[in-house]
Amino acid sequence: MRTIKAFPVLTAEEEHNYAKRLKENNDLEAAKGLIVSHLRLVASIARGYSGYGLPQADLIQEGNVGLMKAVKRFDPDRGVRLVSFAIHWIKAEIHEYIVRNWRLVKLATTKAQRKLFFNLRSMKTGEGSLKPDQVARIARELKVKPEEVLEMESRMGGHEISLENNSDDDEDDKYSPIAYLQDTQLDPLEKLAETQNDHIQTEGLALALESLDERSRRIVQARWLQEDSNVTLHDLAAEYGVSAERIRQIEQKAMQKMKGLLSEVA
Template sequence: MINALTIPSISSLDSFDQYMRAIKAFPLLSAEEEYDLATKLKNNNDLDAAQTLVVSHLRLVASIARGYLGYGLPQSDLIQEGNIGLMKAVKRFDPDRGVRLVSFAMHWIKAEMNEYIVRNWRLVKTATTKAQRKLFFNLRSMKKGFDSLHTDEVNRIALELNVKPEEVMEMEYRLNGQEISLDAHTDDDGDESFSPIAYLEDEGPEPSEFLANKQAEQLQSASLSKALMSLDDRSRRVLEARWLTESATLTLHDLAAEFGVSAERIRQIEQKAMQKIKGAMLAA
């Protein structure tokens, strides 16, 4: 178990700004350094290696936390919860999978933050099912503007998230009931208060998200190529002609004529090859 006392915490410093400055002082790791440290943790339970892996990714947690500020919860609390997810990710990280820790850790970080929001937001029964939780965390971004949803939008969102239109309307009502002005207002002393307009995030993907998606695509492509090579020539030809060609896809009858067998036999070869490919990619 990673010793949380060795990880910088917001409560141990005088201010949130001090915490942000502190975590920026930790250097990012190269792929080689990360692999070496993760291997030491995996094989020798090296807690110093675990600590280095955690602190080098604290900036990732803070970056992800900014995307959850619209729920009105303290950023410091979100970061602390995200740090718990990061430590869980480091504990479970396998360096031999060929994926960087940043890609693996984002799931664990977001999961802890999501759970924290659901537990602590002031709405009662906000999200009681998996579909409602998905609605809760996606409704704001799926709305095309700040006005109330019209019927077509309600139906579109309900269909996409697999919930009832009534649930979409109810969730919008709950969310809107706690919204505040986007613009800052000026208090009696002439100072502008902090407001959502100050932290609305860019619609484009964050660098960490872009990197994770790119690495996932590369990993899937490499796994698929390796799995295809494990097939015999005929099975590989069937799959490539049916699913992996950029030109016109061949039919079962086309391939049956090519190999001199029945269309049903080609279907059986295709089905068996698909099962073998799925098994190989899951085991990768």
């Protein structure tokens, strides 16, 4: 903290000059000047999150990451000071760090849950459980459901438990959480393959069809992409006034082109 306080606060003109040098010349010394002059801002914001039981130094470190992201994106020609722009980025990084580390099993995953997570402590008055009128007030102010307030209060007040049995009794192992928390989903490699296949079948197929001319696209869709399609080569030949063999050639050429594009997407 003594080191942080030793760095001078920049004037508006100095800040603008540093930011212009960084933006136009990628001057890392200018970036450093912007960062160190705002370290006290990070420390001040981090102090506001001391109630989560996480090391203050780690909170500041995460806030510094947010500050660096803000400096990288800061546009000096917007007419605003860096301090106003950086606050959002600093808080965002600290929030992410708290959510990742405050509990082994994550508490806040949706936007509404995060809002509750970071505001429930300060809005709660008194000890003990929330009263019905308090629940209603908090739900109204945060624009969430009362049951979501109660659920978050319960989860924040819970205790962490060990996933594995700490005793030497092997018989107790089958009753430890790790024994019944097995993930039955696909393993990561299979999941990745499934996701990639879905991507090919949707976005890749759409791009491949768009690459065809109108007649080729019509033939492929009629022959292969319509459910319960019984369109024959002769039907399409009559539609376009050409021979069935010509339709077959167009179809074959279109399928080869699509196959090449789909292999690139894969």
